[in-house]
Amino acid sequence: MAKYKRSDPSILYGPQLVGPKVRELLKGKYEVIPKTKEHIKVDPDKCIGCGICYIVCPTGSFEMVNGKAVWKYGMEVCGESGVCRYVCPVDAITWSYPESGTGIVLKHS
Secondary structure, three states, X not given: OOOOOOOOOHHHHOHHHXXXXXXXXXXXXXXXXXXXXXXXXXXOOOOOOOOHHHHHOOOOOEEEEOOEEEEOOHHHOOOOOOXXXXXXXXXXXXEOOOOOOOEXXXXXX
Protein backbone atom coordinates (compact mmCIF):
# COMPACT_ATOMS: atom_id res chain seq x y z
CA MET A 1 0.00 0.00 0.00
CA ALA A 2 1.21 3.49 -0.85
CA LYS A 3 2.48 5.88 1.81
CA TYR A 4 0.09 8.68 2.77
CA LYS A 5 0.46 11.93 4.65
CA ARG A 6 -1.31 11.94 7.96
CA SER A 7 -3.72 14.62 6.68
CA ASP A 8 -4.74 12.63 3.58
CA PRO A 9 -8.39 11.59 4.19
CA SER A 10 -8.50 9.25 1.18
CA ILE A 11 -6.76 6.53 3.19
CA LEU A 12 -9.94 6.24 5.27
CA TYR A 13 -12.32 5.43 2.44
CA GLY A 14 -10.45 5.66 -0.80
CA PRO A 15 -10.27 3.26 -3.72
CA GLN A 16 -6.88 1.98 -2.65
CA LEU A 17 -8.78 0.11 0.06
CA VAL A 18 -12.16 -0.50 -1.53
CA GLY A 19 -11.60 -0.73 -5.30
CA PRO A 20 -9.30 -3.77 -5.40
CA LYS A 21 -11.47 -5.60 -2.86
CA VAL A 22 -14.64 -4.93 -4.85
CA ARG A 23 -13.00 -6.08 -8.08
CA GLU A 24 -11.70 -9.25 -6.40
CA LEU A 25 -15.06 -10.06 -4.81
CA LEU A 26 -16.86 -9.64 -8.15
CA LYS A 27 -14.36 -11.65 -10.21
CA GLY A 28 -16.15 -14.47 -12.03
CA LYS A 29 -19.51 -13.74 -10.40
CA TYR A 30 -21.15 -11.88 -13.24
CA GLU A 31 -21.36 -11.61 -17.00
CA VAL A 32 -21.22 -8.25 -18.77
CA ILE A 33 -23.77 -7.54 -21.48
CA PRO A 34 -21.76 -4.98 -23.43
CA LYS A 35 -24.17 -3.03 -25.63
CA THR A 36 -22.57 0.16 -24.31
CA LYS A 37 -18.82 -0.11 -23.96
CA GLU A 38 -18.15 3.31 -22.47
CA HIS A 39 -20.66 5.59 -20.79
CA ILE A 40 -18.14 7.61 -18.79
CA LYS A 41 -15.45 9.69 -20.43
CA VAL A 42 -12.75 11.81 -18.83
CA ASP A 43 -11.47 14.73 -20.88
CA PRO A 44 -7.71 14.72 -20.18
CA ASP A 45 -7.43 18.33 -21.34
CA LYS A 46 -9.90 19.48 -18.67
CA CYS A 47 -8.83 17.09 -15.88
CA ILE A 48 -6.74 18.87 -13.24
CA GLY A 49 -5.76 15.66 -11.45
CA CYS A 50 -7.50 16.47 -8.17
CA GLY A 51 -8.39 12.78 -7.68
CA ILE A 52 -11.85 13.41 -6.24
CA CYS A 53 -13.52 11.01 -8.70
CA TYR A 54 -10.88 8.41 -7.83
CA ILE A 55 -11.62 8.81 -4.14
CA VAL A 56 -15.42 8.86 -4.22
CA CYS A 57 -16.12 6.16 -6.82
CA PRO A 58 -17.81 3.38 -4.80
CA THR A 59 -16.46 0.63 -7.06
CA GLY A 60 -12.94 1.93 -7.64
CA SER A 61 -13.45 2.28 -11.39
CA PHE A 62 -10.95 5.12 -11.71
CA GLU A 63 -7.16 5.14 -11.59
CA MET A 64 -4.81 8.10 -11.58
CA VAL A 65 -2.37 7.85 -14.50
CA ASN A 66 0.27 10.51 -15.06
CA GLY A 67 -1.62 12.86 -12.78
CA LYS A 68 -4.95 12.46 -14.60
CA ALA A 69 -8.08 10.45 -13.86
CA VAL A 70 -8.72 7.46 -16.11
CA TRP A 71 -11.96 5.43 -16.11
CA LYS A 72 -10.00 2.20 -16.24
CA TYR A 73 -12.30 -0.72 -15.44
CA GLY A 74 -15.30 0.26 -17.54
CA MET A 75 -18.63 -1.50 -17.55
CA GLU A 76 -17.11 -4.54 -15.85
CA VAL A 77 -17.00 -2.77 -12.49
CA CYS A 78 -18.95 0.50 -12.77
CA GLY A 79 -21.98 0.67 -10.50
CA GLU A 80 -23.41 3.57 -12.57
CA SER A 81 -23.85 5.86 -9.56
CA GLY A 82 -22.80 8.90 -11.60
CA VAL A 83 -21.23 10.47 -8.53
CA CYS A 84 -17.97 11.01 -10.45
CA ARG A 85 -19.67 13.49 -12.75
CA TYR A 86 -21.17 15.49 -9.91
CA VAL A 87 -17.98 15.85 -7.87
CA CYS A 88 -15.65 16.88 -10.70
CA PRO A 89 -14.85 20.56 -10.07
CA VAL A 90 -13.98 21.27 -13.72
CA ASP A 91 -16.63 19.19 -15.52
CA ALA A 92 -14.00 16.93 -17.08
CA ILE A 93 -16.26 13.88 -16.77
CA THR A 94 -19.13 13.20 -19.11
CA TRP A 95 -21.59 10.51 -18.11
CA SER A 96 -24.44 9.15 -20.18
CA TYR A 97 -26.94 6.44 -19.49
CA PRO A 98 -25.90 3.12 -21.02
CA GLU A 99 -28.01 1.80 -23.88
CA SER A 100 -31.00 -0.23 -22.75
CA GLY A 101 -30.00 -3.84 -22.19
CA THR A 102 -26.45 -2.98 -21.10
CA GLY A 103 -25.41 -4.22 -17.71
CA ILE A 104 -24.34 -7.23 -15.75
CA VAL A 105 -25.99 -10.53 -14.97
CA LEU A 106 -24.98 -11.97 -11.61
CA LYS A 107 -24.13 -15.65 -11.45
CA HIS A 108 -25.52 -17.62 -8.53
CA SER A 109 -23.16 -20.02 -6.82
